[in-house]
Amino acid sequence: MAAGEERKERRILVAVDDSEESMYALSWCLANVVSENPANISKDTVILLYAKPRPAVYTAMDGTGYSFSSDIVAMTERYNNRVADSVMEKAKRMCEEFSDVKVETRVENGDARDVICQVAGKLDPDVLVMGSHGYGIIKRALLGSVSYYCAQNVKCPVLVVKKPKSSVSN
Amino acid sequence: MAAGEERKERRILVAVDDSEESMYALSWCLANVVSENPANISKDTVILLYAKPRPAVYTAMDGTGYSFSSDIVAMTERYNNRVADSVMEKAKRMCEEFSDVKVETRVENGDARDVICQVAGKLDPDVLVMGSHGYGIIKRALLGSVSYYCAQNVKCPVLVVKKPKSSVSN
Incomplete structure (x- = not known):
């Protein structure tokens, strides 16, 4: 960007989960990457992405897979949905506190x-x-490092934010 | 950062070398991370860091190391210094083109x-x-991935910028 040129609208994809580390990364991004302007109305769009785990499938000793009963699967699904809702609510509140940044959510x-x-x-x-x-x-x-895997496999710039040990929980 | 709060002064460390990828990362950082304001005078400081290779030492078959003659070492050192100067000049010019961001250099x-x-x-x-x-x-x-190694071993947030295949060389 040359001097005097205005920053373009950007789409910032933030992977969120129920960890403190992910909420810290979002807050760091809001404070340091999302563009600021005097009216506090950002031109950027923050896209909050949550990956909801699939219902568990266990593998028997002979290598064949088997699922839990439908009751347990439904219960797990309800629990996973509640976690997703809770994470998204927390993340959206954090964005609202920052400024008028546009927010989209994807689960x-x-x-x-x-x-x-x-x-x-x-x-x-x-x-x-x-x-x-x-x-x-x-x-x-x-488990492998999710951030390393993604940094290797996506084309866009990747920002990995480590939560300082001393920082207060969000 | 809460709404209405002003962004603090930041120190942005950018690792540069003689590759197009590193110059692209610097330009992306200037356009997307360095703070902007109406007067185009950024409060941030960009610290350009260049790692200059040490003079080569070869290992003999019996495991003992030996260096090149002092002439060759001096010639290599002069070449390495020229590369360092050239990289830093290019990087500083890029920063100047962006705005009045403060720039420090370290080799x-x-x-x-x-x-x-x-x-x-x-x-x-x-x-x-x-x-x-x-x-x-x-x-x-x-060789291992320098960015992965650093992302694992530094405490601060790490931004890894991949140069798009289609982008024009800097």
């Missing part, structure tokens, strides 16, 4: 890695913002 | 991973910005 079913990469591929946002969960060595080796 | 000797993590640890910037070189599978397996 998609699936593993966070796949959901984030698929949505980023489809929407082609200006930037993808993610929290870093700061997993330990063992947990990271087992 | 440190060593491997990019170590230099970036050490300087980020010492300066504790608000954000570290890096280009993604988009190495292929084999090169990444051999």
Whole structure:
């Protein structure tokens, strides 16, 4: 952007979940990336993305998969929906507190890695913002790093925000 | 940041090298992260960091290291200094074109991973910005990803900017 040129409208994709790290990443993004102007009306759009886990399927010793009973699946689904609603409400409140930034929400079913990469591929946002969960060595080796996976697989810039140990919970 | 609150002064550490990817990351950062205001005088400070390679040391078959002659070392050092100057000049020009953002430069000797993590640890910037070189599978397996290593090892938020294949060289 040359001097004097105005910043364009941007779409900022923020992956949110029920962790403090993800809410910290959103607050950091609102404070540092979302454009500011004197009237506090941002031209940017923040797209909040939540990946809702699919109902669990367990694998038997012989390698065949089996699902839980429909009651348990329905209960899990209700619980997952409540978590999604709660996360989105908290994230939207945080955006409202910041300024008049436009907010869109998306809840998609699936593993966070796949959901984030698929949505980023489809929407082609200006930037993808993610929290870093700061997993330990063992947990990271087992689960892999969602932020690393996404940074490798999406085309847009990726901002990974690590929550400082000293910062107060949101 | 609550509505109406003014954005604070920030220190933005940008790792630069002689690649197009790193210059693209700097330009993206100037256009999207560095704060804007009507007078185009940013309150932020951009700290340009260049990691200058150390003179090469080769390892003999018996495991002992040996250096090149002092002439070759001096020639390599002169070349490395010229590259560092050229990268910094290009990066500073890019910052000047953007706005009145304050610019500091640092050239440190060593491997990019170590230099970036050490300087980020010492300066504790608000954000570290890096280009993604988009190495292929084999090169990444051999060299490792500088951006991934830094994202894992620094405490501040890390922004990794991938250069779109279609974008024009800087």
